[in-house]
Amino acid sequence: MRNMGVSDFPDAFKETREAKGVCPFNDQDDPVAMLLRFKDVRKSAHDYKSFISGAVPGRIVIPSEVNIRDTRQIPFEVDPPEHTEYRALVEDWFKRPFDSTYEAGLESIILSELEKVLKKGSCEAISELSLPIQSRALTLLLNIPLKEAETWISWGTHVFRSEDSNLDADKASILYDYIDAEIDRVIAQPDDSLYSVLLNSEYQGRKMTKEEVKGVLVLTFAGGRDTIINYLTNTMAYLGEHPEAMDQLRNNPALVNTAIEELVRYFSPLTHMGRVVAQEKEVCGHVAKEDTRISLCWASANRDEAVFENPNDVVLDRKMNPHVAFGFGTHKCLGATHARQLMKVFLRVFTQKVGKLTVVNAVENIEDWGEHQRKVGFDRLEIELNPIE
Amino acid sequence: MAKITYITKEGESLVFEASSGSLMELAVKNKVPGIDGDCGGVCSCATCHVHVAPAYYEKLEAPSEIEADMLEFDDNVNEYSRLCCQIPVSDAVDGITVEVAN
Ligand code: HEM
Ligand code: HEM
Ligand code: FES
Numbered sequence: 001m002r003n004m005g006v007s008d009f010p011d012a013f014k015e016t017r018e019a020k021g022v023c024p025f026n027d028q029d030d031p032v033a034m035l036l037r038f039k040d041v042r043k044s045a046h047d048y049k050s051f052i053s054g055a056v057p058g059r060i061v062i063p064s065e066v067n068i069r070d071t072r073q074i075p076f077e078v079d080p081p082e083h084t085e086y087r088a089l090v091e092d093w094f095k096r097p098f099d100s101t102y103e104a105g106l107e108s109i110i111l112s113e114l115e116k117v118l119k120k121g122s123c124e125a126i127s128e129l130s131l132p133i134q135s136r137a138l139t140l141l142l143n144i145p146l147k148e149a150e151t152w153i154s155w156g157t158h159v160f161r162s163e164d165s166n167l168d169a170d171k172a173s174i175l176y177d178y179i180d181a182e183i184d185r186v187i188a189q190p191d192d193s194l195y196s197v198l199l200n201s202e203y204q205g206r207k208m209t210k211e212e213v214k215g216v217l218v219l220t221f222a223g224g225r226d227t228i229i230n231y232l233t234n235t236m237a238y239l240g241e242h243p244e245a246m247d248q249l250r251n252n253p254a255l256v257n258t259a260i261e262e263l264v265r266y267f268s269p270l271t272h273m274g275r276v277v278a279q280e281k282e283v284c285g286h287v288a289k290e291d292t293r294i295s296l297c298w299a300s301a302n303r304d305e306a307v308f309e310n311p312n313d314v315v316l317d318r319k320m321n322p323h324v325a326f327g328f329g330t331h332k333c334l335g336a337t338h339a340r341q342l343m344k345v346f347l348r349v350f351t352q353k354v355g356k357l358t359v360v361n362a363v364e365n366i367e368d369w370g371e372h373q374r375k376v377g378f379d380r381l382e383i384e385l386n387p388i389e
Numbered sequence: 390m391a392k393i394t395y396i397t398k399e400g401e402s403l404v405f406e407a408s409s410g411s412l413m414e415l416a417v418k419n420k421v422p423g424i425d426g427d428c429g430g431v432c433s434c435a436t437c438h439v440h441v442a443p444a445y446y447e448k449l450e451a452p453s454e455i456e457a458d459m460l461e462f463d464d465n466v467n468e469y470s471r472l473c474c475q476i477p478v479s480d481a482v483d484g485i486t487v488e489v490a491n
Contacts, residue, residue, distance in 0.1 A: 039458075320453065337427065
């Protein structure tokens, strides 16, 4: 067997997925039955009547955030039929990344960040590339001035996390206070940002409340931050160890279309997401009791050998790739168009500008799900970059 | 060259010609409403769901298991449902009509 490289992301759930399919995980005395098989994950994601998202705010997130927030995230923590109406309000806005001006905006953001580090020759990839690119790109999605990203970058990678605790209410309040202030500013001075669009939207025949607007916006920060950062950082680690992939992407621009899907399958930046059981139901031989939690483990489903050939290999031109990295069904990722476009442009610009990437030092970020430890990304990734000859 | 007709949710017929690619790619290139092709054709998003005119449905190769499983959970599925990223443009589909499902 060859040695584990920095860009190898092992399948953490294989044994349990094959033997049992369900894995218990105790989270703050509100246990979760993690569903690990592709079929069960998709079926249960589809069954929004038995497995609901509209529980107490924070409960479907694992680890549970029930004790640190009251704001309901919208449309994430709402079920149909309410979900359908909320989602319809924002669906078109979240398709703006298809526009060519949006793509050009992404390109200029990525180019300018990359040129900065190419001049230096080396950098820490998360703080000097992934975070600034993610933050600046988010200004396009919200349609606000680029300079606003400076504030978000100053928060660092773990806005919600402190040194000694994974769930820190004080840190989470930085984001809430910021969004409250922004909403008030936009009420006083309307503009053409997502804030204004939401404030002017009607839900069930009345204006959206400030609390609802906040519920939507907080999600664009929370859901689109660590996920994108890991997607970008892990991809750089991969390119560093696979110079042949750099060449292939450079010489065959159409390859990015399948490559972005394969990389997001392989990395699965969001490991799983919970649901609360509304009515007792059997899944995979496990009786999910009413008012307990299950989770849909996207990361495990994406390595299921029953569906994917050679699931642990990165096959950039994988033709059939029904991955669930962006979720499945009702709550499938609203930010996926943005994420995909960002990655497409990133791969294009990166392979055109960078000749060689060398990983100098890596500190892995390992998630702890009881019996299972899963590598989801890095806490640090020091790299050297050489411009293309 | 194959001629492909898309019928939108509004009932409008849009006709395009192509000689390669998939029915999804042709629709996305021409901005057919209701066909987004989010996943680029790897069978992961179902945003390319169409109902194929019955006369043509039979002429197509049967859907793969992955496609069939994907369709099982989508809205507005009927016996003529297909993910049109899985239908290659070729002479075999010249004249085909597909209706946007969602
Ligand atoms: C590679 C990057 C990303 C990955 C892997 C990812 C993954 C996911 C997954 C798996 C879900 C489903 C959750 C569930 O079923 O409960 C989801 C939902 C969601 N994501 Fe993402 N996401 C990414 C980027 C983003 C971005 C950039 C945004 C916005 C800025 C975003 C906003 C959302 C929202 C709003 C939902 C909830 C949709 C709903 O409930 O209808 N995501 N995401
Ligand atoms: C206000 C809403 C949210 C808050 C306060 C929040 C809070 C947190 C906290 C405390 C962590 C650290 C957990 C740990 O280290 O074990 C975390 C990590 C994470 N969150 Fe959230 N979360 C929110 C919403 C979301 C949503 C909606 C998504 C995805 C759709 C998401 C995706 C992630 C991911 C992927 C990580 C892991 C990042 C990493 O370890 O590198 N979050 N979040
Ligand atoms: S384009 Fe995604 S399934 Fe057809």
